[in-house]
Amino acid sequence: MNPKYPIYIVSKGRWESRLTSKALDWMDVPYKIIVEANQLEMYAAEVGEDKCLVLPTEYLRDYNTCDDLGDSRSKGPGAARNFAWDHSIRLGAKRHWVMDGYIRNNISGDGRFC
Helix, strand or coil: CCCCCCEEEECCCCCCCCHHHHHHHHCCCCCEEEECHHHHHHHHHHHCHHHEEECCHHHHHHCCCCCCCHHHCCCCCHHHHHHHHHHHHHHCCCCCEEEECCCCCCECCCCCEC
């Protein structure tokens, strides 16, 4: 199944579980996982480098958390979501989907919803 619009998964530190990518693979739906450069090797070993997009560091650097904590803690998925938006525009897509990396497949082996 080829979706009309690109699908992106934002993921950090979940290369072993990859719940969303496993569900999309099971449904044979193409996607890209946005990962930080230091985790590319681990994700690529699990899903293939062709499914991975490395989050450019400037997206993390320039992302404004709109709070007083700034760089004192994780900035969350916002920078990766912004990158997905820009990437889809460069592809010429009018829209795109962004999913978190921990969506579980609730379909049984025989195709029934559980």
